[in-house]
Amino acid sequence: MIRKLTYSFFCIFLVLLLVSCKKQEVTLNIGFSGPMTGDSANYGKLMSQAVQIAIDERNELGGIGGQIKLRMIAEDDEGKVDKANLAIEKLINVDHIVGLVGAVFSSCSLAIAPKCEQAQVVMISPSSTHKLLTSLGKYIFRNVLSDESQAKVFAKYVKEKLGYSKIAILNLKNDYSQGLADDFKTQFESDGGKIIAMESGLQGDKDFKTQLTKLWAKQPEAIFIPGYVNEMAQILQQAKDMGIKTHWLAADGFSNPEIFDLAGDLANGVIFSNSPDESSLGNAKKKEFEAKYLKRFKQKPDSFSLNSYDAANILMDAMQFVYNEASPDDQRSANLNPAKIRNYVADLEDYQGVSGKITFLSNRDVLKNVGIFQADHKEFVQQGIYLIKDGQLLEVVE
């Protein structure tokens, strides 16, 4: 009986394998890879929804060149490296994606970047801030504010504009938060500030009372807590319970609207850096996009979703550009030259996205303005938009 069971299993598998190979009608596919299940399922969901909006908008305008429809193929990498490899393999070789928005976690992005490079698929990560990501290949971009630039600008702002000089840091032991903490520390101390204490917790930790007690003993003027919303809400909650009153500084992870659900009015007053809201600079796109997102998904988008929306649009603009220059039969069969797509993206200058003005540097990292926000009763009020130009903190004004 067992023999039959195993052999039948083989046959079903082979049959289904052949079935799924049949050709669909001609579409241009954009891939998304991120955690759709498990602890960080919410990140994957928020970001893939943003990409879906971008693609639906473009299809309403007739798709690429008015004829070819676009499709989003979202694969779940469960935040794990082996699943990310399997996901990218399928996206490249089965769905023949032209561009990829993803992956979400740096660990997955690092694993799939070489594969995208070899397959000449432009990969724009909206959230992986690992330093070495874009060095893995010419096709590897990122449009999230890298830790370095965000932390540099924020450190200068805190020193020069807020005038704090004794800061404590409480970060998480993961690549995102650790990177921000280290870069903030180097920049802040090179500007003469002092990091008087540095404690760390684990992602998914529930209890930070111990670290807070140690930090509070050093009487810092403010505490910098780069991390994700769940942990930051805990920190704020437990600090209040312990009667700790201080100024709180955070990073773009704080921009997730969930923070108001989780921390309630404790979030008020927290100052954090994020991709800027350039509507004051004549960029109404962000407000418009957020309204559309809220209407359709009943959730406000976080900063990573903004980046995903921009990444998708940049990829589609590149496709449109390459499509226009392509020969008629290339156009009919929608076969676009990957190198040209890459070059278009690489040469992007001052692209006005919902996450701010985007320019890709020579190392394919992104040069973006940094918005400084303060949370106030369920709203993020922008204090100003800043940039570092040859070592000087400049405010970007209309």
Added chain:
Amino acid sequence: MISLVLLIGIYFGIYALLALGQNLITGMTGLLSLCQAAFMAIGAYTTAIILTSHHPLPLAELIVIVVFMGSLFGAMIGLPTLRLKGDYLAIASLGFGEIVKNVLLNADKFTGGPMGITHIPSVQLGRILISPYDKSVYLIFVWGFVGVILWGLFRLQRSRFGRALEAIREDEVAASSLGLNTTLYKVVAFMIGAAISALAGMLWAIYNGSVIPQSFDFMLSIMVLCMVVLGGLGNYFAALVGTMVIVIISELPRLLGFSVLIPAQLDQILFGLILVILMIYRPEGLLGRPVSKRNS
């Protein structure tokens, strides 16, 4: 589609190695240990550190060091815990696994902490370049290991050492009163199992090109145990079948393309359902324990 199948074949091979190691420890010797992920992490990190150091070693020496590190940790974890029985051994080994992961996460100087180690280069086997970009070569490379290990384990199963392990599983008290130094046999079995998992870790690190601590969590160890139990404890061939079933089920939605249509949660639910159903109808595993072998 072919290269996706090749990739699944590669991961099937890597998980098969883990399952073979687990089957030696749990299937043959009856030690319920849940720390294959830790040994895999040791193998992966040893490879990552050596290959990214300024004088990376050739493949042959790398394999020797990975096997050595694997069996060293196998002994370090095996010795203290082997006095324990059943579920207590499972938990203690699970604990050790988490400690290893925790150390990797915090020993920033060597292991890069949460950032892990990236840019792990490909390796050279004689003239052939073993790299993640050439999947068919990598598949043969991985399954070469599986073949050698499988042959070795079959030999071991029929050898006196294998017979001693089975005796220990059947009745350790009787075995010890017949003059068998049961602790020594158990530790050696643990070391061999650990070395095999370390090799799997090496293959994993070279393919992914980067290693981070988070991917070696205790769910991976539990999944490996599931593969062995699903196939049938004590039977090496069954361990391969069990691995294939689990790898295929978890990848079925992606393989057949409907991973795009249904929410990802449904894939996981499908996986859970199949596990429950299989256990109800085949509690002793798909192929069950091997019928007593004839002794030529």
Added chain:
Amino acid sequence: MTTLLSTQGLSRSFGGIVAVNDLNLQINKGIITGLIGPNGAGKTTSFNCITGLDSPTGGRVFFNDRDITGFSPPRINRLGIARTFQNLRLFRDMTVFENVMVARHHTSSFSTLLSLLRINDEEKKIQIAAGHWLERLGLWTHRDERAQDLPYGLQKRLELARAMATEPTLLFLDEPAAGLNRTETEQLMTTLRDFRDEGLSIVIIEHDMHLIMNVCEQITVLNFGQMIGQGTPKQVRTNPLVIEAYLGKDDHATR
């Protein structure tokens, strides 16, 4: 009559209960010694303390005048002491042949590891030795059956064959005749006498008085963990203390 194994003040208590109380046992070389006593007299417990499966709470054990107290079971076995168990402990899933072959591993565990590399002639020697003991106990024809498939009588014999395969000089038998019918017990008695004639010293725990009285040259009687009588079967049979322990107090009226 030289003493092969002796215990001095051997005692073992489980919390409040004293299972073995200050026992001074004397096992002589080359003879069959019986160890009898009512249930719970501490027979098996003292067996376990001697063979290392249990650690005594007091007293010493000497084998060939060497103190072997607290040695691990494998080490004690290698010194030449083998044992069987009260309730059969066979390797049920393994074949009869394999069960006995396991007993031949103790030549040296290091060479067992070597056997991983190639089936060397060690393996041949093991199979021959195992085959010898199977034939000796009439189990050769059953060698490829699984241990658990054998009838009870043959399983008992397999456990004996397995113990003998470790080439002991002293053999402890824990109720070897339990569950055997008359003919099987007779066969067992002749087998034990043959082994003794070949120089093996044997100690038997048994309730079957017919076997004890006809096979053993020396008998030791235990009650409540203490020795209450020792000597030849005839002496022990007439010893009042032994009778009292077994048949209860004689209430004079029926004398």
Added chain:
Amino acid sequence: MLQHLLNGFTVGSIYALVALGYTLVYGVLKFINFAHGDVLMIGTYIALIVFNFLRTFIEPSIAFIIAILAGMASSALLAVLIERVAYRPLRHAPRLAPLLSAIGLSVILSNTAALIFGTKSQRFEMPFNNTPIHWGNLVVTPYQGLILLTSLTMMVLLHFFIKMTRTGKAMRAVSEKPMVAQLMGIDTDRIIRFTFILGSALGAVAGILVSLDYKVYPTLGSLIGLKAFIAAVIGGIGNISGAMLGGILLGVLETYGVAVLGIPVGYKDSVAFVLLIIILLWRPSGILGSNKREKI
């Protein structure tokens, strides 16, 4: 100093409550119910919905009580369903089969919750104002008081229930020797079902208490599950007071270990595992575990 002790006790009593669920089930069925964490997660979600629904028109604290009862009931119901469908057929299966089934169930439950309740972590409003009370330099929040009070009463009640009542004795009999218990006329299936109900209901209470402080999210079960399971093993799996002791000890040492003994926070989780291994080596079946002697 006292502050850390108090924090430790709070965390510990939550671990203890969940550990009770593991110990009860293990005591009776001799297997580790991996899905226990997820069952209490579903109960917590049900309680959250009931609480948010009732809160609008009746007094919050009463709504909270009803919500707790609803949570306990739904967890118990779910547990009975699971026991009937997935575990009963495996009653006489090889030891590891129910483990796989439990893992499958855990995956099913956590993903179904993600589908139904969404992946966003939701906040369980405090039904009472949680202004901390200051005793000297000790900061006690009513929330911590609630946890300590509820877990203490639950544990004491359970302790007497097991010792005094008929069903309690029956449960102990079934956990000791199921066969003999059956001969004595105890309906083991009914007792096993009742144990599942009891364990899951207690788990639900712990889940709700935890989510007041942390948050409610679909994978809530797995993290608490692992820690509570370790607590159950430390105390001596299958032993009720053992679970309580293990939970409190784990909680205290985890917070105490980090704060006072200066163990770097990154190693906080390892503290739990190191403690676990030390205890298992010293007492192979847990502190209060029944050290069943191997009958030779």
